[in-house]
Amino acid sequence: MLNKVVMVDVRLLRRSSYNPRMVQDPEKSRMLLESIRRIGVQQPLLVIPAGDNSYEVLDGGRRLAAAVEAGIYRVPCIVLEPHDVPRKSLMLHLSQEDLTPEEVVVFVERLVHEEVFRSVEEACRFIGVSKSWFYDLKKLVKVRPGSDKLPATVLAMVERSGLGEDAKQEVLRVLAQQHVPRSVLKTALKEASEKPEANPVEIIDKHLSSAPQRLDENVLTASGTYTYILTLTSKTIEFTARHAGETLWTATMPLNDLHTVKRLWQQA
Structure with missing residues (x-):
C-alpha cells in the first residue's frame, strides 16, 4: 500500500500540522473547485498513516477541501512512510515553488525551534541553500512591498538578477x-x-x-499525454500543444525565429 495510489474516504483525511502554507489564493481555490467538480481529483494527495485507519495530508490540502465541497467522498492518495514528516513536508512544498517568502522563513524557524534541525545552517544545508540566502530572504520579507504575494523562489530570482x-x-x-x-x-x-x-x-x-498561451482559462485541469505540433507556413512557424483533442497552447512566430521555437520545444 505504501507509495501506491489508493482511494481513501475523505472522512479519514485531515490536514497535517506540518503544512507550511499560510496564504490561500481565493481565485486559485475557486478554479480548483470548478476543475474538481468537472473532472474529479486527478493528482493524488500525499498522505502518511496517522493511526486508527486515518491519514494526515502532507500535500493536497486544497484538493481535499475542494473535493469535500464538490461532494466527492473518495480521493486518490499516495501513502508515504510516516517518518521524518517535518522534513518531507518542507521538501515537498519547496519543490512546488509556490511558498511565499514568509511561509519559508516561518516554517524553517519553526523546525529549528522544534529541534527538527539543530540550527538554521543545518536546515539550509538540507534544502540546498546558503545561510546568507535564508537571512536575505528573511530581510526581504520585511522590506519588499508585495513580496508576500510571490513565491520565495521568484523573489530570490529577482533579487539575484x-x-x-x-x-x-x-x-x-x-x-x-x-x-x-x-x-x-x-x-x-x-x-x-x-x-x-x-x-x-x-x-x-x-x-x-x-x-505559448494557454487558451483554456482553467490552468489546473491539465494532465495526461500532450501532442506538440509545429506547423510551417511561408512566413511563420506555429507551435501548438493539444490534449484530449483540445488546443491548450498556441504561439505564432516569424520563420527566422528558430531560437524561440527551440526554447518552446524544450519547455514542452
Whole structure:
C-alpha cells in the first residue's frame, strides 16, 4: 500500500500540522473547485498513516477541501512512510515553488525551534541553500512591498538578477499583478541584466508574448499525454500543444525565429 495510489474516504483525511502554507489564493481555490467538480481529483494527495485507519495530508490540502465541497467522498492518495514528516513536508512544498517568502522563513524557524534541525545552517544545508540566502530572504520579507504575494523562489530570482533597486521594485510590482512562467522570467531577467538601459517590464512583456498561451482559462485541469505540433507556413512557424483533442497552447512566430521555437520545444 505504501507509495501506491489508493482511494481513501475523505472522512479519514485531515490536514497535517506540518503544512507550511499560510496564504490561500481565493481565485486559485475557486478554479480548483470548478476543475474538481468537472473532472474529479486527478493528482493524488500525499498522505502518511496517522493511526486508527486515518491519514494526515502532507500535500493536497486544497484538493481535499475542494473535493469535500464538490461532494466527492473518495480521493486518490499516495501513502508515504510516516517518518521524518517535518522534513518531507518542507521538501515537498519547496519543490512546488509556490511558498511565499514568509511561509519559508516561518516554517524553517519553526523546525529549528522544534529541534527538527539543530540550527538554521543545518536546515539550509538540507534544502540546498546558503545561510546568507535564508537571512536575505528573511530581510526581504520585511522590506519588499508585495513580496508576500510571490513565491520565495521568484523573489530570490529577482533579487539575484543584477538589476538596480528601482528596476527590481518595478518587476516585483508587475509579478504581484500577473503570472509570469518561471522559464519566461528567467530568460527576461537575464536579458534585462545585460541591457541596463532597457525597461525590464517591457522585456518581460516581449518574452511573454512569444511564449505559448494557454487558451483554456482553467490552468489546473491539465494532465495526461500532450501532442506538440509545429506547423510551417511561408512566413511563420506555429507551435501548438493539444490534449484530449483540445488546443491548450498556441504561439505564432516569424520563420527566422528558430531560437524561440527551440526554447518552446524544450519547455514542452
